[in-house]
Amino acid sequence: GIQVEQSPPDLILQEGANSTLRCNFSDSVNNLQWFHQNPWGQLINLFYIPSGTKQNGRLSATTVATERYSLLYISSSQTTDSGVYFCAVEPLNQAGTALIFGKGTTLSVSS
């Protein structure tokens, strides 16, 4: 089945720094989502981005489907950005079914 790899596994930043999280996937996908999991376990939708670039405040994401990767940019990081960031993909030809998750990037932002 499709493999989803996220890097780096852990990231420690000072407040105000910028960061880039990467998601590589091994096969073609219908869709790709980025989530932020807060300390209570809730998965919060960040982006639904099968291709192209989107921005939402300090966060932006780019997916290059032909090269099988996606990037999540966090600018001017804040302590509230801390948590685990997951990339998840929906394999091609399996529309509307399971998301396959990476292992996540754990981000710690200190003041």
Next chain:
Amino acid sequence: DTGVSQDPRHKITKRGQNVTFRCDPISEHNRLYWYRQTLGQGPEFLTYFQNEAQLEKSRLLSDRFSAERPKGSFSTLEIQRTEQGDSAMYLCASSPRTSGEQFFGPGTRLTVL
């Protein structure tokens, strides 16, 4: 706008007991999914419903697990004869007819003693 809700939020049980979890999806979302997440891992798919039909089940879903969505609205996930290895966060998600974007509930954290 009401999101996906799950009940209970926490469940502690003894090995061998049966447990049942409930998920209420976002109104009018026709697809509903169950996932399981263990410490340090991403969520893993368990099963998927479109309306009331269970269309896909993962190999992770042993015969001790059963899920239903009787009227195409809320869903239940039952685990029979729980084992310590069943301890995990159980997550429910839903998606609308028009898009594959999935929205997750807060999860039910199960601890089997």
